[in-house]
Amino acid sequence: MRGLRKVLTPFAPDQSGAVSVLYSLGGLIVVIDAGGCTGNICGFDEPRWQGAKSAIFSAGLRDMDAILGRDELLVKKTIDAASRIDCKFIALVGTPVPATIATDYKALKRMMEKKTDLPILTIPANGMRLYDEGEAMAYRQLAEVLGEEGNENKEESETVIGQTPLTYGMDYKDVSLEQMKLLGNSKIIAASASGVSFAESMGLRYEAKAEPAMKYLTEDLKGKVLVCHDEVFGKTLRDNGVDLDIATFFTLHDSIAREGDRKISEEDDFTKMVLEGGYDTVVADEILRELIPDFKGKFIDAPCFAISGRH
Amino acid sequence: MTKKAICFTAGKLAELGKENIPDELLSGKGLVYSSPATLAYNSPGxxxxxxxxxxxxxxxxxxxxxxxxxxxxxxxxxxxxxxxxxxxxxxxxxxxxxxxxxxxxxxxxxxxxxxxxxxxxxxxxxxxxxxxxxxxxxxxxxxxxxxxxxxxxxxxxxxxxxxxxxxxxxxxxxxxxxxxxxRQTLYSLLEPMQKDPRTVNIIGNFAPLAEGELQRYLTRAGVTHIRQIGTSESYEDFLKMASANFNIVTDPEVRAAAEDMNANLNIPYIELTRVHGIDRIAKQYSAFAAATGIEIDDTEEREEAWEAVDALKERYPDLTFNIGESSNCDPFELATSLVRYGFKVDEIYATLSPERFVYIKNLARLSPDTKVYCNMEPTMIYYDMSGSKADITIGKDAGYYCPDIPNIAWNTDIKPFGYQGVRDLMNSIASKLEEGRA
Structure with missing residues (x-):
């Protein structure tokens, strides 16, 4: 049955992706929720939370706040916190609650801009999309709101977009605010689907390459190989001579996909692809092994935090 | 901008009164800081x-x-x-x-x-x-x-x-x-069945209550079956909770379910609160005995609890605590009890409410300088443990704020109750401090 999961737990959602991008940038991040979504983000999806503090707050919505659409109260709480917390911007990150009550993010932004000089980012995540979409939205907001005009594509340095903990665990690479402001001066490396989405939607030139994938480039990748991870992870191995197909639960861009690659959604999609594809080697998060008990080939564990929550 | 976590002393709070609790200590007045406590209790899953x-x-x-x-x-x-x-x-x-x-x-x-x-x-x-x-x-x-x-x-x-x-x-x-x-949903599964006068339910906890004096008192009074959801071995076993003579409620969050069981299954209930003050525990057992008509002789357990307190006091006479709310206790009640035992409490991390104000009044009298922080308050991002005088912290959140001070989380699923809770807490504190010395 579509949408029913019997083995896997749900993957990292868009709001976690958005926070993952913003985490280390010194902003005041307001998750517009009742508390549960922030609990999921900080308590589960953000491995940096235990070690490095970030100003992530829950809006602490209660039923009547949502039913009555108390935007003024949210603005007041946010501006009050911003006056007491040292921050470089305010980011409003959506969840299913504002999605259900159709929160007007533009109005919230305008209301806040009247009360503070801080830049306001709005990321209308809804908890039903996947993390890579939330990451791409956050990158776009950073570039659109904070980006500076007049930069030419000088490519003086590299800016890696999309190498967050959700895809690569502790092999993550943060962008800085400066990099996002001056993107035109950089060569853009899209390290995951969110990087590709961002660069393509902004019309930027980029190279799709994932450095963390390189450690899997070993002699074990034999025969017909299936890589089930992020698309750029698979592409990187392919670009280095491995004959493989890509399966991904996340975005598969036309610019990356080759014949045999597939965007999958259901548990059964993965099982079928492995068993019907006649693969000798599968590279995927260990948790997916449970879906293919009859697979007799070689299984190489490539953790993806967004799938299993493992580093 | 002062980068400092906002707090108030117990003395100041008592002076302001329960009608004027500062917004910084109340829920719903501001954005919610992502502390371990708020992540746990603000997120019901x-x-x-x-x-x-x-x-x-x-x-x-x-x-x-x-x-x-x-x-x-x-x-x-x-x-x-x-x-x-x-x-x-x-x-x-x-x-x-x-x-x-x-x-x-x-x-x-x-x-x-x-x-x-x-x-x-x-x-x-x-x-x-x-x-x-x-x-x-x-x-x-x-x-x-x-x-x-x-x-x-x-x-x-x-x-x-x-x-x-x-x-x-x-x-x-x-x-x-x-x-x-x-809790209402869980107990709504029970269906009326014949009563067994020698069966009593303990409800409120999900994991079983730790074996202790409460169960012994009930057994001595002739109760043959003490049923809990956490000790039910099968669904059929769980259904036998409907045969109970009465329910003992150990958590106020199960009160609505107890009311339902009273109405639908004819099982009355009596509440016993989890506290750490020995005198209050004694009074509670006395009231429980009077209400149920059973005899309780708690002399031995009460003395043992006092012995545990005295032993810790003798070994560490000036022990100072910081107490959080990510633990199996009401931090304000525990702070009051510890201060009454002669210990010191430097800081409390918890959300205040008018119902808890009775403890603030007592703390203001016994320990007016005890500082109260709110886990939800955004400025907790600037909390700095260097100003704290504590020797030990209690609660997972207190451990998070003060990583360099010995901590006992005191948050196990299986919770000790009554005198045993006091004894276990004192012994855990002593063990943790000895561990640090070794």
Whole structure:
């Protein structure tokens, strides 16, 4: 049955992706929720939370706040916190609650801009999309709101977009605010689907390459190989001579996909692809092994935090 | 901008009075800081026995979480615990469902598929867990679960019940918060049966209450069966809770369920609160004995509890504590008890409410300089332990704020009660401090 999961737990959602991008940038991040979504983000999806503090707050919505659409109260709480917390911007990150009550993010932004000089980012995540979409939205907001005009594509340095903990665990690479402001001066490396989405939607030139994938480039990748991870992870191995197909639960861009690659959604999609594809080697998060008990080939564990929550 | 966490002394708070508790200490007045405490209690599915784990307290039950993917995301933390494999399932909502509500029509099919998937281990209960979205959509879950049961009957699964379980973080401070509601749901499964005058239920906890004096007093009084949801070995065993003579309520969040059981199963209840003041424990047992007509001689246990307090006091006469709320205690009550024993309390990290103000009054009298911080307050991001004089901290959140001070989390699932709670706490503190010395 579509949408029913019997083995896997749900993957990292868009709001976690958005926070993952913003985490280390010194902003005041307001998750517009009742508390549960922030609990999921900080308590589960953000491995940096235990070690490095970030100003992530829950809006602490209660039923009547949502039913009555108390935007003024949210603005007041946010501006009050911003006056007491040292921050470089305010980011409003959506969840299913504002999605259900159709929160007007533009109005919230305008209301806040009247009360503070801080830049306001709005990321209308809804908890039903996947993390890579939330990451791409956050990158776009950073570039659109904070980006500076007049930069030419000088490519003086590299800016890696999309190498967050959700895809690569502790092999993550943060962008800085400066990099996002001056993107035109950089060569853009899209390290995951969110990087590709961002660069393509902004019309930027980029190279799709994932450095963390390189450690899997070993002699074990034999025969017909299936890589089930992020698309750029698979592409990187392919670009280095491995004959493989890509399966991904996340975005598969036309610019990356080759014949045999597939965007999958259901548990059964993965099982079928492995068993019907006649693969000798599968590279995927260990948790997916449970879906293919009859697979007799070689299984190489490539953790993806967004799938299993493992580093 | 002063980068400092906001706090108030107990003396100042008492002076302001319970009608004038500063906004910084109250829930709902500001954004909520992501401290370990707020992540746990603000998120009803998060740590310890949140709604998800609590909903599976009944043996032979499974749970279908019908929600946006984000709501089930952290469930793998529980799925990996012993006893939870193959007990969580997910029906993910999408954006169309939000508009059309079509996900509700798919629930009966999903429930049937899960029960068939489990083959030989047919569950006796399928809990349907829904979240904030359905709270706002006003979903009639009673109707949905009835439909799901009908679908199961058509497939020949006659004994499996389907019940709703509401993980509504939005209603955390409402009349029926999620943790109250889930307890009502669990005990609503009980059906009237013949009474056994020698059976007593202890309700409130999900894991069993630690074996201790309360059970001994009941046994000495002739009670032959002490039933708890956490000690039920099977669904049939759990159903026998309906035969109890009376319920002992150990957590105020089960009071609504106890009221339901009184009305529907004719089981009256009596409340016993988990406190750390020895005199208060003694008074409570005395009132309990008078109300139930059983005899309780607690001389020995009371003396043992005092001995544990005295031993710690003798070894560490000037011991100073910081106390958080991510623990099995009311931090204000514990602070008051410790101060009465002659210890010092430097800082408390907890959300204040008018109901807890009685402890503030006592603290103001005994320890006016004790500082009260609120876990929710945004400026807690600037909390700095260097100003603290504590030798030891209690509570997971206190350990987070003061990583360089010895900490006992005091948050196990199986909780000690009464005098035993005092003894265990004193002994744990002593062990932790000895560990530091070694």
């Amino acid at each position: 998060a740590e310890g026995y949140g709604v998800k784990r609590a909903g599976l307290a009944v043996p032979e039950s499974v749970m279908l979480i019908v929600a946006p993917g984000c709501c089930g995301r952290n469930t793998s933390l529980i799925s990996n615990m012993p006893g939870y494999k193959n007990r969580f399932f997910y029906l993910e909502m999408n954006e169309n469902d939000l508009v059309t509500g079509k996900h509700l029509a798919r629930i009966p099919e999903a429930v049937t598929e899960i029960v068939e998937f489990l083959k030989d281990k047919t569950p006796r209960v399928v809990m349907i867990c829904i979240t904030c979205v359905d709270a706002l959509l006003g979903t009639d879950m009673e109707r949905v679960t009835r439909k799901a049961e009908e679908a199961l009957r058509q497939k020949g699964f006659d004994k499996t019940r389907v019940r709703p379980c509401y993980m509504y973080a939005l209603t955390r401070e409402g009349r029926r918060p999620p943790m109250v509601h889930v």
